[in-house]
Amino acid sequence: MKRRSGYLVGETGGRDRWMVSYTDVMTILLILFVAVAAKAVQTPPKPAGSTEASGDALQNAKTVLESRGIRPSLEARGLVISLPQAILYPSGEDQVSPEALPLIGEIAAVLRNLPNKVTLVGHADPVPIHNGRFRNNWELSAARSLRLLELLTSRYEIAESRLAVSSLGSYSPRSSNSTAEGRAENRCVEIVILNETPAS
Numbered sequence: 001m002k003r004r005s006g007y008l009v010g011e012t013g014g015r016d017r018w019m020v021s022y023t024d025v026m027t028i029l030l031i032l033f034v035a036v037a038a039k040a041v042q043t044p045p046k047p048a049g050s051t052e053a054s055g056d057a058l059q060n061a062k063t064v065l066e067s068r069g070i071r072p073s074l075e076a077r078g079l080v081i082s083l084p085q086a087i088l089y090p091s092g093e094d095q096v097s098p099e100a101l102p103l104i105g106e107i108a109a110v111l112r113n114l115p116n117k118v119t120l121v122g123h124a125d126p127v128p129i130h131n132g133r134f135r136n137n138w139e140l141s142a143a144r145s146l147r148l149l150e151l152l153t154s155r156y157e158i159a160e161s162r163l164a165v166s167s168l169g170s171y172s173p174r175s176s177n178s179t180a181e182g183r184a185e186n187r188c189v190e191i192v193i194l195n196e197t198p199a200s
Contacts, residue, residue, distance in 0.1 A: 054116060054195055054196050055195060057114060057116070058074060058078060058079040058114075058116075058193060058195060059074065061079055061110050061113075061114060061193065062074060062079055064110055065081065065106070065107070065110055068106045070103070070106065070107065076195065077192055077194065077195060078116070078192050078193045078194040078195035078196075079192070079193040079195075080190055080191070080192050080193075081107060081190065081191040081192075081193075082174070082185075082188050082189075082190050083100075083103070083188055083189050083190070083191065084184065084185065084187065084188050085144070085184075085187035085188055085189075086184065086187070087099075087100055087103065088100045088144070088148070088189060089144055092129055092130075092131045092134075092140070094134075094140065094143035094144045094146075094147045095147060096147055096148065096151055101155075104148075104151065104152070104156070105156065107191060108152055108155075108156035108158060111152070111156075111158050111162075111191075111193070112156075112157070112158065114193060115162075116162070116193050116194050116195075116196070117162050117163075117164065117194045117196075118158070118162055118163050118164070118191060118192065118193055118194065119163075119164045119165075119166055119190075119192045119194060120145040120146075120148050120149055120163065120164070120165050120166065120189060120190070120191060120192075121145065121166045121167070121168060121189065121190040121192060122140075122141030122142055122143075122144050122145040122165075122166070122167040122168065122169075122189050123141055123168055123169070123170070123172065123173070123174065123186055123187065123188050123189070123190065124137035124138065124140060124141040124169050124170045124186065124187055125137070125170055125173070125177055125183035125184075125186045125187050126170040126177055126183075127183065136169070137169050137170055138167055138169030138170075139167075141167045141168070141169055141189075142165070142167030144189055145165040145166065145167060145189055146165050148189055148191075149163050149165055170186065173186045174186055174188070
């Protein structure tokens with residue numbers, strides 16, 4: 001036996017003991033590398049701006065709105081809430097009816113819980129209007145979208161930076177204009193909660 005640094009080490013056992021320690025270290029390193037590699041290939045969390053994450057939020061918003069008697073539809077562009085002219089505005093006018101405020105308040109409550117951008121899209125039927133204020137249905141539908149934007153920002157405190165206004169007039173009908181029912185459905189404003197959240 002030889003004494004080496006205060007320890008008795010056998011003539012043939014010292015090298016083997018060192019090899020065992022080296023093997024243990026290599027095993028630990030191998031486990032560490034495997035763990036790191038496994039973590040690297042895991043599915044990353046959904047980023048804030050992803051359409052998949054936004055889709056989940058829009059589905060939840062749809063459920064909430066439906067529980068309040070509102071019937072939105074999920075489309076590729078986002079969650080679409082179609083509000084008929086007969087509910088929102090007097091015929092030929094762009095001022096929102098007081099009777100429509102509770103409905104708009106329900107929608108605004110949902111909008112406040114989402115970060116998504118929102119587009120207000122005005123639609124009209126092709127029947128010419130007889131109104132000294134608006135030259136055509138395109139101007140009327142644009143004005144109606146703008147009045148709704150002003151209401152959402154002033155009364156319900158939805159940030160202006162989230163909102164945009166669009167007017168399609170009678171050029172993108174949702175139903176046939178050949179019937180009175182179809183024309184009534186085409187006279188509307190859509191609140192479109194876009195299917196993408198802003199990047200953080």
